[in-house]
Amino acid sequence: KQEVTQIPAALSVPEGENLVLNCSFTDSAIYNLQWFRQDPGKGLTSLLLIQSSQREQTSGRLNASLDKSSGRSTLYIAASQPGDSATYLCAARSFSGGYNKLIFGAGTRLAVHP
Amino acid sequence: KAGVTQTPRYLIKTRGQQVTLSCSPISGHRSVSWYQQTPGQGLQFLFEYFSETQRNKGNFPGRFSGRQFSNSRSEMNVSTLELGDSALYLCASSSGGDRVRYEQYFGPGTRLTVT
Numbered sequence: 001k002q003e004v005t006q007i008p009a010a011l012s013v014p015e016g017e018n019l020v021l022n023c024s025f026t027d028s029a030i031y032n033l034q035w036f037r038q039d040p041g042k043g044l045t046s047l048l049l050i051q052s053s054q055r056e057q058t059s060g061r062l063n064a065s066l067d068k069s070s071g072r073s074t075l076y077i078a079a080s081q082p083g084d085s086a087t088y089l090c091a092a093r094s095f096s097g098g099y100n101k102l103i104f105g106a107g108t109r110l111a112v113h114p
Numbered sequence: 115k116a117g118v119t120q121t122p123r124y125l126i127k128t129r130g131q132q133v134t135l136s137c138s139p140i141s142g143h144r145s146v147s148w149y150q151q152t153p154g155q156g157l158q159f160l161f162e163y164f165s166e167t168q169r170n171k172g173n174f175p176g177r178f179s180g181r182q183f184s185n186s187r188s189e190m191n192v193s194t195l196e197l198g199d200s201a202l203y204l205c206a207s208s209s210g211g212d213r214v215r216y217e218q219y220f221g222p223g224t225r226l227t228v229t
Contacts, residue, residue, distance in 0.1 A: 034217065034218065036220070041202075041225075042222060042223070043118075043204055043220040043221050043222040043223045044204065044206075044220040045220070046217055046218065046219060046220070049217045089157065091157075099170040099171055099172075100169075100170050101159045101162070101170050101172060102147070102159060102218065103159070104149075104156055104157035104158075105156075106156045107156070
């Protein structure tokens with residue numbers, strides 16, 4: 001059964017810092033891994049999607065890596081800004097419980113202060 | 115291109131009642147998935163519909179059901195509401211053509227409160 005864990009649960013950093021959010025998954029047989037951002041009370045915004053055959057994806061100041069063999073993914077945010085404050089969720093798509101589904105971690109709540 | 119829309123955005127129901135939530139996917143998307151988000155359990159997958167057929171499901175009781183129409187719009191129904199059903203219900207759409215590769219796009223959610 002696939003389980004996804006995110007560390008740390010919360011993070012507070014000053015503006016301008018580079019930071020790394022961690023995501024680990026127990027079953028390495030994933031199809032892909034997706035990173036999302038969620039603002040309070042809102043839906044999810046897709047940030048990056050990494051297919052199982054890929055090692056990393058980049059979008060602007062964001063870079064996500066995937067290491068299937070170790071069951072880990074990291075989201076790197078460069079030069080953080082107050083507008084980056086949100087909860088970041090990772091989700092692994094895998095075959096679990098007889099079905100193809102997206103399994104989410106609990107998220108990392110990020111606060112970037114000026 | 116318009117994003118995923120969900121109606122209503124907020125809903126208050128009484129225990130024992132039933133509720134229907136609606137989701138309109140991004141134009142051209144044929145797959146619609148539903149998720150429940152609560153502070154205690156986080157985001158949990160409910161089910162996925164593709165071309166009017168349920169093709170994936172999570173571990174929720176039969177009180178939770180859904181359907182998809184020929185225009186890909188989807189509805190989710192919860193019968194005999196319980197206090198624990200209070201949550202943010204999120205809908206996500208994707209092209210769905212390639213079951214492995216597709217990226218999911220989420221709507222703003224429907225906040226359901228059961229009193």
